[in-house]
Amino acid sequence: MATDDLGRHIADDVVGDGGLDGLRRLSEVVAALEERRTAVVAELRRGRSATWEEIGRACGMTRQGATRRWSGRLRARSFGAAADAYQQGRPGYPQALIGSAVPREARRVLDLGAGTGKLTRLLVEAGLDVVAVEPDAAMREQLAAAVPRAAVRAGSAEHIPLADGSVDAVVVAQAWHWFDPAVAVPEIARVLAPGGTLALVWNVRDESEPWAAELGALMHRSARQEIDTRPLLPAPFGAPERLEIRWEHVTTREGIVAMVASRSYVIALPEDERARLLADVDRLLATHPDLAGREEIALPYVTRCTRVRRD
Incomplete structure (x- = not known):
């Protein structure tokens, strides 16, 4: 045939x-x-x-x-190829984010594109009933181990394995820029109860700190990913509410190197180029006068949140 x-x-x-x-x-x-x-x-x-x-x-x-x-x-x-580095190196989120990302009346929450559970953990600890949806199997394995109280499911923003109107809120942390909005927006609206909310969250390194700016320049010398962290969403979502939280992620040299290794554009580099980059990052952290000799390093971040309500 x-x-x-x-x-x-x-x-x-x-x-x-x-x-x-x-x-x-x-x-x-x-x-x-x-x-x-x-x-x-x-x-x-x-x-x-x-x-x-x-x-x-x-x-x-x-x-x-x-x-x-x-x-x-x-x-x-x-x-998935760098799930261990992602879990080790990526920062979590400030506790203050939860009250802004999720309305007080919400009970069942979908963490969409949940990764290794960096935000999922905070949602569960806030007493919410959390379903965490993640497409990558290696990331789901890390997620299930890190946050056993969450219901972990395979799926994507374009194909969410939940019933219509089954969640009060959806949160998307560090993942919206990977979605196809033409498909994801109606799919998210489908699983949200009327009046439910969608919160889009990003951690952005604060490069006003000189050594953090040098780190950023190293990371982006081969490629740069431009991300719109203040997106506008179409109907059926209403006007956005926006929030910024400045905070510090306390980590180590090894943690920062792992964070760099977990970036998608670094994962995609040829192995020799990737190795050189990670070695240069480690050298910066070991020799920069603001960092040399420190066992712990406070990496400054700005967490940005855009929340919209489903009409």
Whole structure:
């Protein structure tokens, strides 16, 4: 049977008698197929088995189209390769964030793109019923070990494994820039109860400290990721409420090196270039006059939160 005919035959079987149930089944299969296609693309790129031009041709796209569609997704999926470094090096969040990110009346909260549970832990300790959704298996393993009281599930912002209107609030920490907003916004709105809230959170290094600025320059000498930490969201979400909290993450030289190693653009570097970068970061931390000889280092951060309410 020709590929086109096979595809139509499978689609007809899934749709059955049609109607909304048929459409729902078809949509679920399309989502599963797209997820599998992304995994195949990731395998090809990880093994350097195919160029973007070859991948585009296999998918009926141009090279540019394939790159636009998958390069960002593959970077988002790279964290599993550095899950240990992520858990060791990434900062948590200030306690004061919880009261602003989650309304007092909220009871069941979705931590979407939860990573290794840096924010999940705070949500659970605040007495909330937390579902943590994370697409990467290695990150989920770290998450489940770090926050055993959270319900950990596989899923993504584009395919959330929860029922309609089943949570009072959604929080997204350090992950919104990896989502496809055209799909994620209606999917998040679907699982939120009417009047529920969505909070988008980022930790941003405060580079007004001279040594932190030097660290940032080192980190970005090969690549720089520009992130909009004050996004505007479309309907059905209302006007944003914004908050900034300045604080310090107390860590060690090893912790800062691990933080650098966990960045997606560092994970993607060729191994020799990555090794040089991490060695240069370690040298900066060991020799900078503001840091030399310190067992603990206070890395300054600004935590930014944007909260919106579902109409």
